[in-house]
Structures are given as C-alpha cells and as structure tokens.
Amino acid sequence: MDEKEKKIMGAISTLNTHQFFHLIHSLSSEFWRQQHHLCSLLQSPTRFPLTLHHLQTLSLHQKTLLIARYLLSMLTHITIFLETNKPNTSTTALRVKDLDAALLLMLLCQVHQQEPQALQRSTAQWRSVLKDYQVGTSLSMLGGLGGSSSAVLTPFIDITTRCQTFLEAVGCGDEMEREVAASVAAVVALPSVELSGGVECAICKEEMREGREVCELPCDHLFHWMCLLPWLKKKNTCPCCRFQLPTDDVLGEIQRLWGIIVTKSI
Ligand SMILES: [Zn+2]
Ligand SMILES: [Zn+2]
Structure with a gap:
C-alpha cells in the first residue's frame, strides 16, 4: 500500500459504523453508475466517436482539469463525512459530456498502460478494443462486488490515488500550493453574528x-x-x-479536500 492509499484508509477508519455504511453505499452506487455510463458510451456508435473527438481537441491543460474535476467529485464521497464544521459547498458532480470524456480518458490511460499494443490499431477500431477490455475488467470485478466492502473500496482508492499521481506528474502538485479565492457560494453563506x-x-x-454585526x-x-x-x-x-x-x-x-483526509488519517 502506498502513502496515498494509507492516508485514505486511515481517514476512512475514523468513520463510525453508520457513516461507513453510507460511504460504501454511495461508492457502490457511484461505481455502478459510472460502469453503466461507460458501457453505454462504448455501445453507442455516435456518442463514442463524438467523445473521442472531443478528447482529441482538448489541450493537456484541459485534460488535466478534466481529471482534476473527476478526482474532486470522487473525493467528495469521503470528505462529506469528514468535514465537521462543513461550510456550504456547491455540487461537484460532472456534467454528462464531461463524465463521458473523463471516463473515456481514464480507460484509454489504463489500456495504454496494460495493453499498449491494443491502441496501435486505427482509432476506428478503438471502440471494439475498449469494449472488449471493459467487459473483461467488469466481469472480473463483478464477483467481488456482491457485498464485501473492500471490493467497493479498492477500485475507489485505486482511481483516487491514480488521479492524484497524474496531477502531481503533470506538475499540479506544486501549483496546488498557490493562493486561491474562497468560493462565492461559501462567502455568501457566511453568517453575520452580533457581538x-x-x-x-x-x-x-x-x-x-x-x-456590532460581524462575520x-x-x-x-x-472579523x-x-x-x-x-x-x-x-x-x-x-x-x-x-x-x-x-x-x-x-x-x-482538491488540495483542501486532500488536506482534510490527511489531517483525519493522522
Ligand atoms: Zn479561524
Ligand atoms: Zn477589521
């Protein structure tokens, strides 16, 4: 287990039984939602080439942001239980078009890593290559996903740490240390109190x-x-x-949510 996996497991171990049950439930429904989404994308002779074309037009920076937004939506599943004085947050769920692109990009990366020769064929054949690969991995996971919580947690932790590693590899690790403004929604929701x-x-x-009324x-x-x-x-x-x-x-x-996980895991 690498350091990132240990941190996530450490944070999860601080949850009570009730929260843990909810986490497993939300992760397994999210997992099936994404599997379903990916399968229908790979089945579709129109949506697949459109998504592939969309991916090809994205710059590395835009692809990085796409993975980052996907990672953010995944991290929210855990941190929703870890933030004690939780401020008002806006939804992090991806739009359908972005989810299509993110899932396809991740699948391409995975196939490229494990069967690099498979993608050397023309892009017209990619849909059937990816479909075969996807059917294979889904079937091998299916056995474990009957009810065991580790079968749900393992793919989640794997995806989360892979995204995190990718962002560090493309140089967003340091960039994440920069100063950023608070979200408008969070600022608007701050309460005014009388001293x-x-x-x-x-x-x-x-x-x-x-x-006096202060924030x-x-x-x-x-203040x-x-x-x-x-x-x-x-x-x-x-x-x-x-x-x-x-x-x-x-x-x-992502840096903020990751910070919450790291703090909890200590
Ligand atoms: Zn303070
Ligand atoms: Zn002042």
Missing part, C-alpha cells in the same frame, strides 16, 4: 465593539465584514487559524 463582548479583528487589529467563519473566528471580504477574494483561509473555506478553483479544492 456580545469586545474582540479584536485579526486583520485590522482594531477592537470590534459589542452589539463568523466556520472555525468560529470573527469585520469590511476586512474579511477583500481577504477572501484573494485567499480561502482564515487569517487566524488557516481553516480553509471551499474554493471554485478545482485544484485548490
């Missing part, structure tokens, strides 16, 4: 007087609205404790 005693605003260092972050730290809003336009972290708010930046959001 019951004087507290210092950590941004302007002035005392916020009793009775409360999910980590319980308080003047006028001080915090410009801050959150540049950074998604609390100025006091570096608690991270969600961001609309895909790589920034």
Whole structure:
C-alpha cells in the first residue's frame, strides 16, 4: 500500500459504523453508475466517436482539469463525512459530456498502460478494443462486488490515488500550493453574528465593539465584514487559524479536500 492509499484508509477508519455504511453505499452506487455510463458510451456508435473527438481537441491543460474535476467529485464521497464544521459547498458532480470524456480518458490511460499494443490499431477500431477490455475488467470485478466492502473500496482508492499521481506528474502538485479565492457560494453563506463582548479583528487589529454585526467563519473566528471580504477574494483561509473555506478553483479544492483526509488519517 502506498502513502496515498494509507492516508485514505486511515481517514476512512475514523468513520463510525453508520457513516461507513453510507460511504460504501454511495461508492457502490457511484461505481455502478459510472460502469453503466461507460458501457453505454462504448455501445453507442455516435456518442463514442463524438467523445473521442472531443478528447482529441482538448489541450493537456484541459485534460488535466478534466481529471482534476473527476478526482474532486470522487473525493467528495469521503470528505462529506469528514468535514465537521462543513461550510456550504456547491455540487461537484460532472456534467454528462464531461463524465463521458473523463471516463473515456481514464480507460484509454489504463489500456495504454496494460495493453499498449491494443491502441496501435486505427482509432476506428478503438471502440471494439475498449469494449472488449471493459467487459473483461467488469466481469472480473463483478464477483467481488456482491457485498464485501473492500471490493467497493479498492477500485475507489485505486482511481483516487491514480488521479492524484497524474496531477502531481503533470506538475499540479506544486501549483496546488498557490493562493486561491474562497468560493462565492461559501462567502455568501457566511453568517453575520452580533457581538456580545469586545474582540479584536485579526486583520485590522482594531477592537470590534459589542452589539456590532460581524462575520463568523466556520472555525468560529470573527472579523469585520469590511476586512474579511477583500481577504477572501484573494485567499480561502482564515487569517487566524488557516481553516480553509471551499474554493471554485478545482485544484485548490482538491488540495483542501486532500488536506482534510490527511489531517483525519493522522
Ligand atoms: Zn477589521
Ligand atoms: Zn479561524
């Protein structure tokens, strides 16, 4: 087991029985949804070439973002249980066209890795090559997916860590450390609270007087609205404790969710 797999397993081991049951349930339905989606894509003589063409027009950067958004949607399955003071987050599910493209791209990568000669044929033959490969892997998984939780977790952890490794390989590992703005939805959802005693605003260092309406972050730290809003336009972290708010930046959001998994797994 590599470091990333250990971190995910460590985080999952902190879930209670109820949460664990829900995680397995949501992962197995997601797994079947994706299998179904991929099969119908490979069966379709029109959707397949359109998706393949769409993939071919994407730059490496756009493909990276596609994988990143797919990874983000997968990570959400776990982190939904791990975020204790969970701020309002928008949905991370991929649109059908993007899910088609992401699943096809991942399948192509997998076939390229395991049977590189299979893709040396013309692209017109790829659909039947991929279909055969997909039927083979689905059948071998089918036996294990009857009910055992490890049979559900293994493919999930495998996909998640592979995406993470891919993003690091194309250089997004360092880029993910950059500053990103908090998501607009998360900022709009921040509550305004009335102060019951004087507290210092950590941004302007002035005392916020009793009775004043101030902004409360999910980590319980308080700030003047006028001080915090410009801050959150540049950074998604609390100025006091570096608690991270969600961001609309895909790589920034993966970094945030991955951070939650790492913290929990310790
Ligand atoms: Zn202030
Ligand atoms: Zn804080």
